[in-house]
Every structure is written in structure tokens, then in C-alpha cells.
Amino acid sequence: MPELPEVETVARGLRQAILGRRIVSITLGKTDFIDDPMALEQHLPGRRIEAVERYGKFMLLRLSAAGTNGNLSDDAAKQASLLVHLGMTGQMAPSPAEKPREKHTHVCMLLDDGRELRYTDARRFGRIAYLAEAPLAEELTRFGADPLEVGKEQFAESIRGRRARIKALLLDQRVLRGVGNIYSDESLWRAKIHPAQLGENLSRKQAETLWRALQKILRKAIVLRGSSISDFLDAEGEPGEYQRRHRAYGREGKACQRCKTVIRRGMVAGRSSYFCPKCQPAPYGFVVSPLPKRAATAAAEKMERTRRTAKSRIKMGQKGSDLPY
């Protein structure tokens, strides 16, 4: 579910909702996605949540040092953090303690104001880890630059020196931290670059265009509180709005909003990838699989819908939205 804009949205919501709260107790459900479940039970109660940060697709709940009354181990007395990755279906949000727990709720932290901070994750592709300072620092070294902070020269270098497909590079968290399947396709569409192009074959200009597209799209998506495709909800339980602005992702069979060519889907870097075959020229040898029936009719249906709503808009004298749906 969550890429950089969605995680940023959740982190901001949590910052608003739970900053300064103390964790009173913790209840665990299934724990196969938690690094060391006992560490959570042991170290979280009594800790205060002092900051909520985002690092790529991770959230970091910074915890107060444990009590200094001498009967705690050195390890527990130091600064520590709760590292949270939402995987595909993870959600983290505060909830009234008396509210029944949603299905797949696997972590419940009772807070000192009576609410519970709950983590739900149907597929359990997420990850939660309690980490002291040193192991956390070690963990974070595995990731590349934040796409909102990286300079265009550094971005261009990290892309243009590689033979891998640009889509694989954008998705590689060691190259950039935070980009996933939606925002890689959206930025490639905007930059008019085919996902299967090799990094080393991008011109400096193309790399810079892509850098700009990524920044624009990620920032706009954060303002619109992320993309809600099926079930993404932020810390207030609200869906995002960015899915209305998708130009490629999920639009197979629909018209490209620049050139009206039908958007196609193919597998690149092991992921469904959406692109405009005209705006984003494929590298030599890239084969586009045929349009499935459901998508083949989508473009025609969309035209029909647009025509109808345009007509009714005129009839009713209303100003229409410029959004496709």
C-alpha cells in the first residue's frame, strides 16, 4: 500500500495524535513480522513517544530513555526507537480503547490518555522492530538518498552509471528510499521515459527531467495525503486523494492524457508497469503483451462517460472538474 507520500501522511497524522504520549502496556497478536516480539513487551511499557519520523518507507517512533533508577540494563536506558514498515497492507492509528479491534490487529499499545495505538496488517508484509541507537543506525545505512532531498547531480549519477532498468533502479531502496510501484510509473510517465530503459542509456537531460518529475509528484502526493487504491487510510482513518491524479498507474486501456494513445501494462522489474507506448518509447526488443478484454473496452467506455458527463454538464450549466473521474 504505502510508498513515501502515504508513509509521510501517516507519520504526520501520528505526530499530531500521539506525540508525547506514554506507552502504558502492549498486547501482541501474530508476531511473525516482528523482529523480536519479546523486546517490545519488555522495553515499550513506560516509554514516551518523543518524535515520529519518516525514513524512506519506514516510520521511526523515537522513544524516551528508560527510567534511570538503576534496575534497568544499560541497553534499556539508552535512546531507542520503534521501526515500523507498513508493507502492503499495514495501518497504524490511534483508536479509543473501547472500540472493538479490527480483524488483523496485531499490535495494541495502550497510551497514557486511555487510547490505544493499533497496528493492523492483513498480509503481514510489514515489519516492526524495537532497536537501540546503534542497531538502528546500522539498519539505516542500507538505504539510499531520500528522493525529496537528493540533488539532481547525485540523482543523475546514481542512475546513469547503471545497466539496470530505470524502473528497477527507482524501486531499489538502496538507490533511493521511498519510491514504490505507483510513483515510479507516475514519474516515468511525466518524464516520458519507458520503465524498461536502462539507466546508462538515459541522457543527462532525461535524468534531470526524471528527478524533477519525481520531486513534483511526490510533493503533490503528500499535499493530497497519498493515493488510496483500495484500503490505504491515514492515521485519522481518511483516504488520500492522489489516486485521482494518476496518469499511468492503473490506467491500462485508458487514453494517455497527453496524446490519447492507449496506456499499456507490462512486467518490468517483476512488477506491473503502466506506460504510454507513444510518449514513452520502449527500448529495442521490449514486447508489449496484448490488451486484455477488460482493458480493451475501458478506453471506449471512458470516452463515452466523458461525452455524457460533458453533455449533462452543459445542460445543467455546471462547471466540470478537469479530473478524469
Add this chain to the structure above:
DNA sequence: CGTTGAACCTGTTTGC
């Protein structure tokens, strides 16, 4: 260095 496919797990949508 790269790519591909499978695995992890559950839920929803699509196809026949």
C-alpha cells in the same frame, strides 16, 4: 552486475 521467479500472507477482482 543483472534478471527472473518464487516465497512470505490474505483479500479482492476477474475469467471461464
Add this chain to the structure above:
DNA sequence: TGCAAACAGGTTCAAC
């Protein structure tokens, strides 16, 4: 209608 296959915002690992 019903059931099986395909698909899903992520990451990791083995095999080639």
C-alpha cells in the same frame, strides 16, 4: 452462480 486464477501499494533470496 461458482470456483479457480490472477492480482495487489513490498522485500528478500536463490538460481542463472
